[in-house]
Structures are given as C-alpha cells and as structure tokens.
Amino acid sequence: MSRPEAERPAAKGRTPGTAAPRKRAPASRTIRVDALARVEGEGGILVRVRGARVDEVQLRIYEPPRFFEAFLRGRAFTEAPDITARICGICPVAYQMSSVHAMEAACGVTVGGALRELRRLLYCGEWIESHVLHVAMLQAPDFLGYESALHMAKDHPGLVAKALALKKAGNAIVEILGGREIHPVNVRVGGFYRVPARRELAPLAVELAEVRPVAEELLRWVSGFSFPDFSCDYEFVSLRHPSEYPFCEGRVVSSKGLDVAVAEFEEHFVEEHVAHSNALHSRLRARGPYFVGPLARYNLNFDRLPSGIQEAARRAGLPEVVRNPFQGIVVRAVETLWAVDEALRILGSYDPPPAPFVEVPPRAASGAGASEAPRGLLYHRYGIDARGLIQDARIVPPTAQNLRTVEDDLRAFVEANLDLPQERLVWRTEQAVRNYDPCISCATHAIPLRIERLPG
Secondary structure, three states: OOOOOOOOOOOOOOOOOOOOOOOOOOOOOEEEEEEEOOOEOOOEEEEEEEOOEEEEEEEEOOOOOOOHHHHHOOOEHHHHHHHHHOOOOOOHHHHHHHHHHHHHHHHOOOOOHHHHHHHHHHHHHHHHHHHHHHHHHHHHHHHHOOOOHHHHHHHOHHHHHHHHHHHHHHHHHHHHHHOOOOOOOOEEOOEEOOOOOHHHHHHHHHHHHHHHHHHHHHHHHHHOOOOOOOOOOOOEEEEEOOOOOOOOOOEEEEOOOOEEOHHHHHHHEEEEEEOOEEEEEEEEOOOEOOEOOHHHHHHHHHHHOOHHHHHHHHHOOOOOOOOOHHHHHHHHHHHHHHHHHHHHHHHHOOOOOOOOEOOOOOOOEEEEEEEEEOOEEEEEEEEEOOOOEEEEEEEEOHHHHHHHHHHHHHHHHHHHOOOOOHHHHHHHHHHHHHOOOOEOOOOEOOEEEEEEEEOO
16 A cells, blocks of 8 residues: 555545645544435444544444345335345346346346347446446546535536436436436336337437547546555456446456356355445455455456557556556446447347346246446345245345455554544545445435544
C-alpha cells in the first residue's frame, strides 16, 4: 500500500485544491458523520484509533434481516425470479438472472440463441443505469468537492443532463424487455413471458447510438479526476467466460489462482456472522477476504473486452490491472461504454426467437447460478423437489462479499492518513466506502461514521 495524497475536500462546489499546511493530529479525537449519503441502505462505521495505529474497524449494518432465503422455501421454482427481483431496486435483473440460471441448472436446461442474447441485452440495460447513477450522481461529487449531485449540477448542468439521458437509455432497455423499469416482471425460468418484435427494439438502437458519445465523454471526464495513491494486494474474484466479457455464464476465477465451476462456489467460499453487523461477511476458505465488482471483472477479463474498449481504457489512463479502488469510477465508465456497444451489437443482429421461452420441467435436484451484478458476483443456489417446490435457497450478494475488504481498506487508509486534518480524513473515509458502491438495501439512506481515538 502506498501513501494517499493529501487532497482537501471542498464544500459546495469548490474543487479540492492546495491544502493548508498540515497540523499534527491530536492524540485523541472523534470523527463523526451523522449521514453519509449516496449509498444504498443503512449502516454505520466505527474506527477506533490508539496512538498512531487503528485498533478496530467495524462496518456496522444494522438494517433488520429480510429473510428472503427463508420465505422462498415452499414456493414454486418458477416464482424465484419475481421474488428475488424485490431484493434490490437497483440491480433486480442480476437477481433474476442468477435465479433463472440456478433453476435451469437444477432442471438440466440450457437457454441459448436469441433468448440468451435478450438476457444479455437486459443486463446491458441494468449495467448502464446502475453504473451511470453511481459514476455521475453518487461518486463524482466526491472527486469534485461537492456535497451532493444537486450541488454539482449547479456548476455542471449540461454534463449532468447528458448523464441522465444515458441512464434513461439503460432504463428504457429494462422497461421494454422487463415490462417495467423497476423490479421487472417479464423474466421467467426458461426465457421471457413475451419477447419484443424487431420494430419494438428499433427505437432503442436509435437512442443508444445518440447517447454513445455521452458514454465516451463520461469516461474522459472521470479519467481526469485526481485519485489518492492507494492500493493493496487484493484477491479479485469474478466470473470468466471463454470468449465474452462476463454477465451470466462462466467459471469463478480469482487473481490468485482460483478457477472453479459455479456449482463449486460453496466449497471455496464461506459466509460468517459478525457481532457488529446484520449482514454476513464472506471470505475465501483458503485465504480470507476478497474483492468482487468492476475492478475484479476488468482485471480478470481485460482480454475479453473488444479492442476498441481496451484502447478507450488505455486513453483513460488505466493499465490492464487496476489495484486502486478509487479508480473504480473510471472502470465503471469503461464498462458503461462497453455495455452500450454490446447492446447495440445485440440490437443490430436481433432475430426474434420462435417462442418466448423453452419449457423447463421440474425435477428433484439442486442447481447453482451466478451472474455479474453491477457491484460484482452474485451467487444463487436452490434445491427443489420433483414438484418444483423450493426446499432450500442460498443467496450471496456482492456487497456481503466485499465487506471484509472494505473494512481492511478503511483500516489501511485511515492509518496511513492519521495526520490529515479532520475534515479531509472524514471526506476521504466516506469516499473509500463509496468506492465499492455498496448496496446495503433497496433504499438509499445513510451511513454514520465515527472514529474514536483512544489514549496511546
């Protein structure tokens, strides 16, 4: 890990610039943020500092458990896509895709052809809308010194309007294919309840072509931000497909040699309760914390990106392996540009399938599925009986997989910056959490931060 540069957070529209001379940090101090906005869900951060060292870091998730896995039991296997879509209002498609792949694996069915392409198109829509929301509205204010996207919009109205148009194009894909923008209802095990005619998708191609330059502009914009010099020896984990940048298929691989089938996930990953959180923490059984999300996908699948997107990433200043989580905003912009191009490719060659779905007869079996949600690998596993009733369910969301790594990042980042003025340290600590675009629940709420200094 290298030492983060000192940037001074500015209030309400003042871009961070030259900092005042540093003053020695007091031996004891408390840093409190009562409302960390621009994340999804409710939780808290506690950092205890003793002298020059961080004693303890806790990312406290205090939202009540929601028990989705429990109330899936006894429901028909065909209900899983609609039920799990309600887990998240930002990435419902990911939950649907992981669930349908798991059910189809259990029943021995593989969906291909135009239905598979439509699933990828639907995923493109979710990536575009989610990534643009995070890049332009939730995290860009951090780098430019604004309190919120609303404050930022006063100085950058044109860029914000363009970003909203790009996000709207992603929403339109989800609405047309999914039946509505939020919690889509058109996805089913085996395919879709209804597939669009070619003429229905034609306006999407026009809209995406119009906003593609916006995706390029967004990438250029965020690549010009100033990033703290911070990196760690992460173990990145993602799906890897033989020929595609991953959405819903492939093997689970890591930057330290893991390469297993999705069905083997639980042999290598474990979830654990921690006293300070209602969210489970995941770890690799062999090595501990790991990192999922855009950086993991990019680092493990750079060679799967088309040459034009690779070149766009290089022009944005990204190497083939990115270990600085603060540069995740640039990687998300790269993935947004790729998703626009992938959507245009699919739309350009779309030929409606003969039927909107393939039959999936139930059988007594267990099946696992994984997909790449905007925030990273999302794993589902279900056991069903011969009637197709769900007997057990396991869902491992990406944010739960990253929680240990987020805490480790906070420990390293705070410890390396204890001599920063309080305002700047708080600002950067909040931003370190937002690097992961944590999806704590469906609702955007707040994370209070408190840093306690103990006597040395």
